[in-house]
Amino acid sequence: GAVVSQHPSRVICKSGTSVKIECRSLDFQATTMFWYRQFPKQSLMLMATSNEGSKATYEQGVEKDKFLINHASLTLSTLTVTSAHPEDSSFYICSAKGASGLYEQYFGPGTRLTVT
């Protein structure tokens, strides 16, 4: 099956700093990538959708200046949490969907962000 990786798997940063999370599709070209956020014991909430070469589309209530998304190639999308605060601490998960004919989304292993 399709494999999606995320890096780092776990990061601790100080309040006010920025953190970049990478999401890569390893064995397929991802025309669309998605970023989700998950709080403890809750479901996944979609944050934004990114298509290669175009600006990301953010869900209502998600600050685009705080969560910068770049989808520079068909195998890489990045999420940068700018000026992180403790309330940004969460589990961030990316997913990727390939070209037509690949109907499923495949998920990365997630990144646990802790802001101190």
Added chain:
Amino acid sequence: GIQVEQSPPDLILQEGANSTLRCNFSDSVNNLQWFHQNPWGQLINLFYIPSGTKQNGRLSATTVATERYSLLYISSSQTTDSGVYFCAVEQGAGTDKLIFGTGTRLQVFP
């Protein structure tokens, strides 16, 4: 927007037992997927099942799109089945966005 509710929210089983998890959605959908989130957070694709019935080993799933529900069956449960099971739906052609259900937390004890 579409609402996706799963039941039961929590399920505790002894190894070897069978179970049925349900996913109800409030509007018509183009895509429905079932996932297992393991204790480390990784989501594992179980089924892509917008309609009909599929089976994979001890797991099977049925979606009745006209009645807006899907069922996931787990037979002869094992401790490794523990984790959270999510259904997720894609509403509207071309949106690609998955809306996740509320989840069912399954614990299987030996």
